[in-house]
Amino acid sequence: MIETSSLTDITDQVDSNGQNGSWVVDHFSAEGAQLIIDFWPESLLFDNTPDLIRQVGNYMWEDSQKYKFGVTTYWTPNLPHTFATNRGYSINKYIPVVTDVRGSTTSSYILDDGDEGVGFIEDYQQTLTELNQIYLSVLTQWSENLGVQWSAQVVYNVPLDMLASIPYVNAPECEMLGFEHNIDGYRQFSGSANLADKRIISSEAGALTYRAYQQTIPELLWDLKRSIVGSINQYIIHGYPYSGNYGNISWPGVHHISICLLGDGVPKVDVAFYSKSTSYEPVTTQYWPSDLVVTGYTYEYLSPDNFALPEAFVSDRIFAPNRQGFRAMVVRANDSLTVAGVNKLVGYAHDGLPIIFSGGLPSNLSGHNASFSTSAIGLLNAVTSLENVHTVSYENLATTLSSLNISPRTAISTNGTWYTYWREDNETLTDYVFVYNDATGVPMGQGMTTGNISFETTATPFFYDAWTGDVTSIYSYQQSATHTRVTLD
Template identity: 40%
Template structure:
């Protein structure tokens, strides 16, 4: 096996922390609580034991979390459990028992130096208990239609009369109609087939006739004879309070608002925010709660919009629409009857009929204006909510717009800490770049992520999978993880071991001390995430270029299809047309938003649709010397309202395309054009793998992050900085100087060798020299058998040279060559003859004893490590593996003599794969945490001449055991279930090769 430079950036240099001692808070080595990841904590309801909630919060402090996000789950608002075992009227959100739990949680955070996020209501925080007729609750609009008889007379009651308050009566000539079948996924993935009726309307005949309806819903209308094959129709639209609940349960009482669950509020009007704030003032912000919130409260939180509509609506929308667009929405309401609800969760309920116009855009311009009015109302709601949360000493975090009929990018700036999620974003790095673009432009310090929900992975979620999702989010610009999620660890009615399981075993993960990884490796992963977040929150993230991306309703997909930018290390974000109107969207010295992301060029692909405002903004940017590059041809037009004629658009776009600083290239040639313009990425990549980069700047410091996606990447990066480079090890908190690099007058080139899913964190700073000794020279070129390096006590560079059959050289920055003939160094070899003490974790005899776990050990002897799933005695076992073997040192050289004295040799310990996590000790000395994406560590300080005891501790998931009793498990009385059948066993334990790579230290 050939070992390339640095075995994935392993260094053994003198460690330092940024600015302060390693145990001080808010350093790279020890980030503060508000920088650390938090767990989304699934509180079953307010009947649970407050002491256990407090202990659960104390437990997260021990494994490196910054606190919890308290989510009163109520079995997904009752959706997963129509017959809960607890009287939720008595334990509803805001009741005295809930307030007691809330205070206990806040006090537990204060006791342990943590910070707390909390949902603004039960379930997903989208409403609160309220009187059913409160006008600030969610509104809905119901459409009805009827055909006008061929006589041309329509007399009598409107269709749907009595469904609510009449919004409008609209008539139109239907030029043609057809029945269209469609297929959608059902609740559990099974396809459903249904039909809808499509009407093509004559746009010139659209007419509002509301004034012709009497108070009893009767009307009398006359129409001319329609052309052959056509007919006239009436369309009636009614609005009403939707009655949609974010917490519902059976209740025979109606004595208080808590007996009736909880209602979703109007999300398109400030009145909806007022309902929430008033409820909190009346029921929760009492006694010591305000003071505790001011002390340890962090973010008030609301989840993604998962609210059921017929048509997304607010009672104030017609007025808002008129003010925003200068014309009435009412004649165009027929265009809003199909797929204008919460389109992701209502994919199987798009509407019973659809109307389009006989215009070129089929009426899309009016739909776009409707959605823009929703955006305006939603911003009003979020702004009012954010203003109130600041009054109580916290900020607002919310998952804005996606899944609904709105442009996500347009509303992101309205939230203090906008949040996305790995589940709905499918770990799509490009979508993260889109999400972070408006947030960066508007100056948001924190971009949050609901991290780690994976369908079908409950109790079967491997921590390297979590790291994959985290790393892709990091490189997309996300810098705060809220991990999905932490389970309540106490008993709950009608619930078996291993305890209350949110989402009924359908989604990962249920983190708690009941998982073997909790005390065996999870701390290292949490510290890694914390240090990554420290770097990404400590600096102002910069990106090289920005791209245009405007959608009427957000879709989750890869936007930029070219590979040219990624291959050369360019970083980018996206902005919507709406974002270009922000005050921060200004160009100075040819840079867009210089105090923020500092984009050096603006890219527009031909697949995009420009608004008139966007064309004018780009014209202004180009005039101020920002390069604007059109890729693949001329983009389309984003139609709006009565201005659907795009003649003016074509004229202004043509003028823009002829402007100075505007360039047109074929698809996939953007990077070439940027290079021709004299622009370079801040972190340029030349590797044989797929790498992504981030650059951030703080006072006196530049940060570079490089991520190798899925597969190994070997090569180099060139950074646009000449300040002293340092490695920042996010696994152990050490900061060490980079010793092998080349420097020009403007750049620094550093070799990289990253494993798949591995990140590299670098700092560039001349001020750190005062704290971290740096040699007066560097190494320019080294052969592949140099594994690492360290700084000696007299400020020299010692290279770690492994076995090589031939003589080679290292070239120093001074020009001197160093001979590296090390054919006498022992070859790498594999550790074998392992003893495995397997600690089995199983349910107690009484399955309903959900708080106790039975543990016992069995012993196994393995020549080489293999997965527990391949060992018959352990195939259905979950728990912790304690592996032990003996390493003779120094190793035999050839078949006879040992090499020289042990102290002249060093050694790396290398693991080819890590399934979950691992911790290592050598001769009883705990080895610093390993990067589990490329687990290599220098164990030289712990070796002694003779027999050396190597111990490796490896946790498993609970799945391999749990799957054997899945049919017996229930949570809150609901049987455990999994989609598509029970998944197979998963890999577990220590697997792959465990190797020792000897080296000698050659002082250069």
């Protein structure tokens, strides 16, 4: 606390907590995480409580980081040092620019350079991202030492790189409310989680704004199915506990069914979108055209920060062959470049990965690095001469992929809107494909559609009834040397 007239720090002289002030631990330091860790044994984890948690529980958990309300500027004591170390210059001169970047007050400052200071704000947010990762890592290690895991709703309420931070927890969790039931948003969340080999990608499910006691079961199922095709595989229903004897509140076997269909093997995805952002408030759709969905292509998003993960490599023209098995990477003209990201892209291009520059080469840089601007464009220009690198128009991406002989694992032809979600289990030599008919906006009872899907496999097809658990043979299908075509209605 600063005394106004003298600008003297008088925090240690004040007994009051600021009356109506709202206090939160520092989410940008190991010390903040340690404060939580020290609190739990004193207040909750005493006697045999840790043993009981290990017997019946699996996760320590943190809700979405909502400390943004009433906050004008995010700060932590170690920020200036970390900023100077990681960004290569001092933040001190630019503090007015990063102050109140959320627009909570009427005061704001811009610079007279080309981007009006946006690059400095991105450097500030990137540094906060890296500091928050320290906080998450400490809590993850603490949870593992307790014999459980750390689950958290990772940074989509604050100006940080969500995709970069997701790998730092055991079980990342999103939510249907904050993601507004958006399949594209779920795919943004799940891309780095799948690349980081997270077995569980969770969701706080069933929440609706101003709809308490009004959501119907069909609405909830609609939301859950949209999550599934976004690669979410665990659902924590947002509700309220009641005492009393309530019957028929569980679905026998549903947990085992969900683990079987959504947890066995690894997810397989056709296309990776390069995506660098230092703020996900809110999580909005990044790819609006419907051409990829209509033709059956699946896709997820990756931050260039994720390229440092162990599975982020190219083999036989495939990116992350042990994980999603991406067949192409799409970089859009309005994407933001990073030094490490460009160097990785160049390496992937030379390793044979098909890279598509959609709408032209990007020229935006994430952060302030004037000396890198020219060299980045030069590096990308140099790889455009490779036979596996293509610069195309933004429109008709699916047509472009097809013309390059990059096919979807599930080629769809239907009079509706179908999504697929594919998991490959090499241990049992089984592929699981969830097919979802999205009748959003269609009146209840009128969403029936028909069509066919060509699956990239020659294995024997079966129907799996998720309601009963029954497995039945499919008797009518066509097979080629590489594909199996099934009609669905």
